[in-house]
Amino acid sequence: MEPSKRIESALEAAVARATAAPAPPQLAHAVRHAVFAGGARVRPRLCLTVAAACGDDHPELADAAATAIELMHCASLVHDDLPCFDDAATRRGQPSVHAAYGERLAVLAGDALIVHALETLALTVPQAPQRAGALLTTVTRATGMPYGITAGQAWESEPEIPVAEYHQAKTGSLFAAATVAGAIAAGAEDQADRWRIVGERLGEAYQVADDLRDAVGAEDELGKPTGQDSSHGLANAVSEHGLQGAKERLDRLVQEAVDAVPECAGAEQLRAGILQEMERVLPESLGRSAA
Amino acid sequence: MEPSKRIESALEAAVARATAAPAPPQLAHAVRHAVFAGGARVRPRLCLTVAAACGDDHPELADAAATAIELMHCASLVHDDLPCFDDAATRRGQPSVHAAYGERLAVLAGDALIVHALETLALTVPQAPQRAGALLTTVTRATGMPYGITAGQAWESEPEIPVAEYHQAKTGSLFAAATVAGAIAAGAEDQADRWRIVGERLGEAYQVADDLRDAVGAEDELGKPTGQDSSHGLANAVSEHGLQGAKERLDRLVQEAVDAVPECAGAEQLRAGILQEMERVLPESLGRSAA
Known part of the structure; x- marks a missing residue:
């Protein structure tokens, strides 16, 4: 099955389990709205791509990992949009x-x-206990504390924000989980350290691309209000390095990600895919020159 | 080790993992405050008591289950107290x-x-994959949708609240998880159905005891503002059955819980413990006559 169809189908199965009767109808609608509102599925696609490069001998595990990671991402967006955080009316x-x-x-x-992100992985424990256990802790590490999304978001409540730890925890952690989980799902846990670097660099690259899009004000392309990062007073790649400097940084990060891809059956295809994907996420007005 | 020491020590280990450097200091304090603020540990004690009655041959699994259940309970209290729900200044x-x-x-x-509730169980997958998988899904079922705490809380946002489903999901589910998880941790999964009934009846009994305490206005004993349930306009045992009727209902629920305890090494001791505990939670002014 084509990756994006696999992802939608796996997400649908997880959401159907959660929203089945006797779930309260409004909560069921809210969960469905959170998951099926036009997300680009960047992290689960990355997860499946890595699993494919490593042989994908247990596709149901890769699907569960991709689903867990995307549900966690959706959860973080829903809570980030709350009035006490970004107070965002649209997404x-x-x-x-x-x-x-x-x-x-x-x-x-x-x-x-x-809960259901981790349940999706828990349900695979009987078939593949060793891999499922590692997948679960990969995802909890990326979402909890001290390294995960909740820690990253909480840095915004500190008087001083350590910029590297902040971005690593808030954005890098779930990208790293996507590559590492893809590898573990396909039995390549011994290469997890290399895959973690690939994910971390790509996470940072997406962050820089986001800052670039934010800076050139491509509000229509993005579908959310621009300029939000600078309104938090947080450092971002463009305010720190300028437009040209940020573009160079993006190119460097993508190259480091490509270089970190370990030898595996689908390594060449994956490297090409990374370059292609990174061209896609650059705003048009910047000439999509990252590749 | 004495049960309450086991529980505090297992909770401390889980919280220490989550709050280790480089966790953001304020979030670390908030998590510690949420877990160590004088909770009665009713659910984890129940979990360990059931595990002991079933032989407790894997005490580290019972500890992990008790910890996961208490961390989930603490999470639900923190979110229930938020301004958009109870807006409670104290707990x-x-x-x-x-x-x-x-x-x-x-x-x-x-x-x-x-996240860390489920991580605590995920870390036990390598030692005891079969039981750990069942423990994980027992806890996710009790906390997610359609049967768990989040579903229970969400019923309050519906125009009509099905009272039985509401209480079962909001309170009963985590008590049922406590008894079922205690049994699974000790290898007694085949008796899970009976243990579920014990937990459900006890959960309902605690709810009725809470309604009774609320009604007699034992604010000092409880440490939180009383009368909160009736301010939600929700049915409770006292408004529905009167003080005497609620007390009779409590006695009946406790008896049903005792009767549902399956035959196991520690069955008699457990039955006596349930009666003793239920006497403890009744407000003094009601003569603690549940036993």
Whole structure:
């Protein structure tokens, strides 16, 4: 099955389990809205791509890993959009979950998505206990504390923000989980350290690309209000290095990711795919020159 | 080791893992505040008691299950106290997490506690894959949707609340997880159905005892503002059955829990323990007559 179809189908199965009767109808709608609102599925695609490069001998494990990572990503967006954080009324051009269903259901939808992300992996324990155990702790490390998304978001409440730790925890951690989990799902746990570097560099590259898009004000392309990072007073790649410097940094990060790809059956195809994907995420007005 | 020491020591290990450097200091404080603020540890004690009655041949699994269940309970309290839900300034006589650390860190502390609850179980997969897998799905079922705490809490956002489903999901589910997980941790998964009934009846009994305490206004004993349930306009045992009727209902639920305890090494001791515990939770002014 084509990767994006595999991802949508696996997400649908997980969401169907969570929203089945007797789930409260509004919460079920809120969860569905959070997961199926036009996300680019960048992390689960990366996860499946790495699994494919490593042989993908247990596709149901790769699907579960990709699903868990995307559900965690959706949960973090729902909670990030809450009034006490970004207070965002829209997300990807649609109402945010709290705008559509209220703050209570947005809190609960995020909570439920975290639970079901890990449940999706827990259900694979009987078939492949060793890999499933490693997949679970890969995803918890990327989302909890001290290294994961919640830690990353919490740095914004500190008087001083260590910029590298902040970006690594808030963005890099889940990208690293995507590559590492893809490798573990396909039995390549011994190469996890290399795959972690690939994921971390790509996570940082996406962050820089996001800063570039934010700076050139491509609001229409992005579907959310631009200029949000600078309104938090946080350092970003463009304010730190300028447009040209940020573009150079992006190219360097992508090259480091490509170089870190370990030898495996699909290494060449994966390297080409990374370059192609990075061209896709650059804003048009920057000439999509990252490759 | 004495049960309450086992529980505090296992919780301390889980919290220490989550709050280790480089965790953001404020989030680390908030998580510690959420877990170590004088909770009665009713659910983890129940879990260890059931594990002991079933032989407790893998005490580290029972500890992990008890820890996961208590961390989930703490997470639900932190999110329940948020301004958009109960807007509670205090909990157990101390400032609630959002009152002490702000709304953002309260949202994130709850999220992190959910992740680390399940991580605690995920870390046991290598030693005992079969039991750990069942423990994980027992806890996710009790906390997610459609049967768990998030579903229970979300019923409050519906125009009509099905009272039985609501209480079962909001309170009963985690008590049922406590008894079922205690049994699974000790290898007694074949008796899980009976243990589920024990947990469900006890969960309902605690709810009725809570309603009774609420009704007699034992604010000092409880450490939180009383009368909160009736302010939600929700049915409770006292408003539905009167004081005497609620007390009779409590006695009946406790008896059903005792009767449902399956035959096992420690069955008699457990039955006596249930009766003793239920006497403890009744408000003094009601003569603690449940036994």
